[in-house]
Each structure stands twice: as C-alpha cells, then as structure tokens.
Amino acid sequence: MxxxxxxxxxxxxxxxxxxxxxxxxxxxxxxxxxxxxxxxWPDRLMFLISSCVQGADEHGRLLRRTLMRYVNLTSLLIFRSVSTAVCKRFPTMEHVVEAGVCQCV
Incomplete structure (x- = not known):
C-alpha cells in the first residue's frame, strides 16, 4: 500500500x-x-391537446382549457415537491386554491 x-x-x-x-x-x-x-415544459402537451381535441365551439374550447389547467396543476404539484421557491409560494393546498390554480381541496 x-x-x-x-x-x-x-x-x-x-x-x-x-x-x-x-x-x-x-x-x-x-x-x-x-x-x-x-x-x-407544457408546450408539447399543449400542442398535442390543441391538435387532438376537436371542435371550434364552446365545448371544445372548454375541454382544451380544462385539460391545460390540469397540466398546469400537475406541474405545480410536482414543482412543490422539488423546488423550495414554489414550496414557499404554495406551502399548502389552501394556498393553491386561493391562487385560483385549483378549484377544490
């Protein structure tokens, strides 16, 4: 040695x-x-949703908007468990609801 x-x-x-x-x-x-x-990044999923969900009427628009809201909420919940800055901004689910990202607890 x-x-x-x-x-x-x-x-x-x-x-x-x-x-x-x-x-x-x-x-x-x-x-x-x-x-x-x-x-x-939600861009690819946004393009996929906008190309696959048919309809130029109100129902298609609401469906696309709802799906993207779920994508944004999912990203927020993932970033809450990873990022300290996001965890400080949204420490509890009540803060997420107050910010208007989620409608129910």
Missing amino acids: FKLSIYCDQYAEQIPVTFILGFYVTLVVNRWWNQFVNLP
Whole structure:
C-alpha cells in the first residue's frame, strides 16, 4: 500500500490542475444542463391537446382549457415537491386554491 502511495505521489505533479478542473467543470455544467432539459415544459402537451381535441365551439374550447389547467396543476404539484421557491409560494393546498390554480381541496 505504501508503494502505491509513493507511485501516485511521483505522477501527481505531472497531471496539470487545469486538466482535472476541466473534467470537474464539464461534470458540473452537464449536471445543470440535464436538470434544465428534464424540466417538464407544457408546450408539447399543449400542442398535442390543441391538435387532438376537436371542435371550434364552446365545448371544445372548454375541454382544451380544462385539460391545460390540469397540466398546469400537475406541474405545480410536482414543482412543490422539488423546488423550495414554489414550496414557499404554495406551502399548502389552501394556498393553491386561493391562487385560483385549483378549484377544490
């Protein structure tokens, strides 16, 4: 074990610090980028709902609006369990109801 530490100590000075920091920065940036990419954006679901739910009348409009309200409520409930800022804004379901996002408790 002691020979291994001496061997590593001899070659530790040959590896530049910027080389190691480059790997670290890449790791950190990739982690944050993956978190951003995996955020649930409602755009694709909104386009899917608007293209699949037929009707230019009042019933079709209400159905599309209701479905998107459910999508927004689901996103809010997910973000409440993940984000501290959203959890501070909506600490309980009563706050969600008071904000008008949900109609019932």
